[in-house]
Amino acid sequence: MSGHGTGATVRDAIFVVEHVTLRFGGVVSLNDVSLTMERGEILAVIGPNGAGKTSLFNSLTGVYRPQEGTITFVGRDGARLSVIGKKAHRVSAAGVARTFQASRMFSALTAFENVKIGAESHRGIGVAGAMLRGPMTRRDERQSDRRTVELLHFVGLQERANAISSSLSYGDRRRLEIARGLATNPQVLLLDEPAAGTNPTEKRELATLIRKVRDEMGVSILLIEHDMKLVMSLAERLYVLNFGSVIAEGSPEEIRANPAVIDAYLGTTNTASEAS
Amino acid sequence: MRRLTESLRTPTGRRAITSIATMAVVALMTGPSGSATEPTAGPVGSYGERVSIFGLFAGPRWFLFLIFAAIMWGVWTLWLQRGTQLRSAASMALTVPKRGFALKPVRLVFYAALIAVGVVFPHVVTSQYWQSVMVEQIAVFVLLALGLNVVVGFAGLLDLGFVAFYAIGAYATAWVTGSLPTPAPFGVHLNPFFAIPVAIVLVMVAGILLGTPTLRLRGDYLAIVTLGFGEIITIFANNLYGITGGSYGSGGVTGKHGIPHFSINLGPIHYRWTLNPVPYYYLTLVFVIMFIVAFSLLEHSRVGRAWTAIREDEVAAESVGINPLKYKVMAFAIGAASAGFAGVVTAAQTIFIFPATFTLQVSINILALVIFGGMGSIAGVAVGAMVIQTASMYLLHTPPAGYQPADLYMYLGALLMVTMIFRPMGLIPSRRRRREITLAEAGEGHMNEVLTGENP
Numbered sequence: 001m002s003g004h005g006t007g008a009t010v011r012d013a014i015f016v017v018e019h020v021t022l023r024f025g026g027v028v029s030l031n032d033v034s035l036t037m038e039r040g041e042i043l044a045v046i047g048p049n050g051a052g053k054t055s056l057f058n059s060l061t062g063v064y065r066p067q068e069g070t071i072t073f074v075g076r077d078g079a080r081l082s083v084i085g086k087k088a089h090r091v092s093a094a095g096v097a098r099t100f101q102a103s104r105m106f107s108a109l110t111a112f113e114n115v116k117i118g119a120e121s122h123r124g125i126g127v128a129g130a131m132l133r134g135p136m137t138r139r140d141e142r143q144s145d146r147r148t149v150e151l152l153h154f155v156g157l158q159e160r161a162n163a164i165s166s167s168l169s170y171g172d173r174r175r176l177e178i179a180r181g182l183a184t185n186p187q188v189l190l191l192d193e194p195a196a197g198t199n200p201t202e203k204r205e206l207a208t209l210i211r212k213v214r215d216e217m218g219v220s221i222l223l224i225e226h227d228m229k230l231v232m233s234l235a236e237r238l239y240v241l242n243f244g245s246v247i248a249e250g251s252p253e254e255i256r257a258n259p260a261v262i263d264a265y266l267g268t269t270n271t272a273s274e275a276s
Numbered sequence: 277m278r279r280l281t282e283s284l285r286t287p288t289g290r291r292a293i294t295s296i297a298t299m300a301v302v303a304l305m306t307g308p309s310g311s312a313t314e315p316t317a318g319p320v321g322s323y324g325e326r327v328s329i330f331g332l333f334a335g336p337r338w339f340l341f342l343i344f345a346a347i348m349w350g351v352w353t354l355w356l357q358r359g360t361q362l363r364s365a366a367s368m369a370l371t372v373p374k375r376g377f378a379l380k381p382v383r384l385v386f387y388a389a390l391i392a393v394g395v396v397f398p399h400v401v402t403s404q405y406w407q408s409v410m411v412e413q414i415a416v417f418v419l420l421a422l423g424l425n426v427v428v429g430f431a432g433l434l435d436l437g438f439v440a441f442y443a444i445g446a447y448a449t450a451w452v453t454g455s456l457p458t459p460a461p462f463g464v465h466l467n468p469f470f471a472i473p474v475a476i477v478l479v480m481v482a483g484i485l486l487g488t489p490t491l492r493l494r495g496d497y498l499a500i501v502t503l504g505f506g507e508i509i510t511i512f513a514n515n516l517y518g519i520t521g522g523s524y525g526s527g528g529v530t531g532k533h534g535i536p537h538f539s540i541n542l543g544p545i546h547y548r549w550t551l552n553p554v555p556y557y558y559l560t561l562v563f564v565i566m567f568i569v570a571f572s573l574l575e576h577s578r579v580g581r582a583w584t585a586i587r588e589d590e591v592a593a594e595s596v597g598i599n600p601l602k603y604k605v606m607a608f609a610i611g612a613a614s615a616g617f618a619g620v621v622t623a624a625q626t627i628f629i630f631p632a633t634f635t636l637q638v639s640i641n642i643l644a645l646v647i648f649g650g651m652g653s654i655a656g657v658a659v660g661a662m663v664i665q666t667a668s669m670y671l672l673h674t675p676p677a678g679y680q681p682a683d684l685y686m687y688l689g690a691l692l693m694v695t696m697i698f699r700p701m702g703l704i705p706s707r708r709r710r711r712e713i714t715l716a717e718a719g720e721g722h723m724n725e726v727l728t729g730e731n732p
Contacts, residue, residue, distance in 0.1 A: 087594070089595075092597035106588045108588060127606060
């Protein structure tokens with residue numbers, strides 16, 4: 001427990017979270033959370049329901065604004081962005097992409113359009129260009145189209161490009177969300193329970209895809225997941241949250257053997273503390 | 277007899293009874309009123325009265341309303357059939373969508389034909405009344421509806437003060453042409469053509485100024501703020517006597533000259549618009565086409581997709597890097613542009629402008645056109661504006677017996693209610709909106725959902 005919190009000194013960190021506390025009125029959602037994510041790793045955050053995992057994600061992406069602490073995103077070029085107080089679209093522009101727990105697509109649009117929106121969001125606004133449809137606009141459109149097709153191939157949805165996104169299966173929706181996130185050209189991808197609602201085959205394919213994203217695109221992965229089998233096989237390192245605090249950190253083997261984690265999951269915190 | 281009662285119990289029969297009953301009520305309401313001593317004399321006596329409609333029909337009143345009932349029954353029946361087709365089409369759309377924006381030859385011919393009809397139209401309808409209605413009430417309101425459609429339909433923002441931009445456009449014209457009590461800018465009195473860029477820039481700036489602080493609000497709150505903005509502009513026009521002429525209108529009591537007509541003085545070409553509505557009709561037609569083309573290109577561009585994304589799920593849109601505030605402000609400014617132009621036309625054509633022209637009622641009327649036509653559908657709002665404006669101007673011009681001008685809103689209200697029940701997506705819905713509503717009814721999608729995430 002004493003090791004983390006000094007993450008700022010890690011040389012190739014991508015996210016450095018220090019002493020972050022997030023409250024909603026009297027409810028403390030994140031309590032003095034510190035963690036470090038390294039570039040290129042697949043890191044998982046686990047914990048029982050209500051432990052604050054999604055709150056952590058929302059804080060990392062600028063949706064929530066923690067009252068205390070610092071969150072630093074370190075870009076590939078070494079540029080540091082202090083996330084707290086930044087709008088979500090600014091954080092996205094810096095290179096942080098995410099998916100949502102209950103997948104949030106633009107449900108009336110096609111899979112293609114969903115990804116294309118991600119691919120073109122960081123270009124300038126260009127109203128005049130859009131109205132006049134000049135050569136620059138057309139070239140931009142072609143580029144975004146090409147990138148969209150590439151990404152749909154990458155996640156294996158090329159056959160479903162013209163399907164309305166809400167007609168896709170759960171597994172395909174997760175893939176689509178990943179493609180949309182990747183379209184923004186991120187350095188880190190935050191996946192919020194990507195395997196929820198998917199069947200075992202889809203889970204295996206998803207794990208393969210997540211590894212492929214990291215290996216082929218060089219995108220670091222931060223993952224929240226309840227499916228222990230998936231997490232343990234995928235993650236290289238884990239943080240365990242309980243009641244808004246980090247209670248453990250380490251490799252899958254270490255976590256599996258950690259008594260505090262077992263207590264948190266089996267709900268025997270009280271008896272354990274009495275016994276010790 | 278028994279067969280008759282049985283056939284009346286079928287859905288078709290019930291629709292027939294409902295249609296006849298509805299039309300009987302309408303006939304009663306529009307008929308002359310009775311007197312205190314003989315309350316039924318008016319309605320009863322009026323049934324034999326001969327009426328004519330567009331000069332096409334002449335006959336007793338009861339027969340006219342029977343025809344109306346038959347039309348209502350027919351439309352209703354067809355509508356239901358089409359409804360089932362549409363519903364299956366909507367579920368089809370979930371698997372076989374179309375994509376992109378391509379100008380197919382068939383469409384090109386169709387558009388060319390539409391424009392040709394538009395060009396020929398004032399030569400077919402030669403009545404002075406209808407010609408001026410085409411400019412003042414139809415073309416201007418089509419422009420206003422197109423503008424509000426960008427705000428309400430594309431970006432999904434409820435604006436109840438849209439008339440403000442119309443007013444700013446009109447007053448800007450009066451100002452630039454030196455027709456307000458306040459001195460004209462640059463000291464010269466310009467032709468209204470020069471007012472077009474000034475008005476459009478001014479309304480866009482007004483849109484940005486209004487939007488930047490207020491578009492952080494959502495839904496109802498935004499509606500109330502915009503409502504207030506509309507009222508503020510009207511009150512300014514009314515009370516800034518020394519600048520706007522107050523309730524006396526642009527001329528004030530200072531005897532200022534009216535707003536001049538458009539004119540062209542380009543080398544050898546000299547042309548001056550006059551009180552004749554036809555040249556104004558062509559001028560606005562050109563601008564209506566320009567706005568339609570510009571807005572459709574915009575709808576199918578990056579900007580239009582970003583608006584759709586924000587409308588459907590603002591949180592997800594922001595997570596892929598779309599700045600919602602920026603795009604919403606842009607929708608306000610772009611939508612305002614066509615309203616500003618509508619203001620220029622109104623000012624130049626009516627010579628004097630009055631604050632009473634720019635009331636809340638106009639804002640609500642424009643919104644009704646957009647909702648009736650189909651939010652987010654350019655063709656829909658244009659056709660919707662034409663239908664409603666023509667109908668209300670017809671009622672004004674050829675009022676049925678006992679019709680009071682204020683009754684108009686009763687009819688419009690009824691029309692809107694019926695539209696919302698039978699066709700909630702509007703007359704000609706946009707493809708995306710239709711899908712959104714179908715999905716929302718099926719409990720899918722994230723429209724208007726507040727971010728909850730995991731329980732902290």
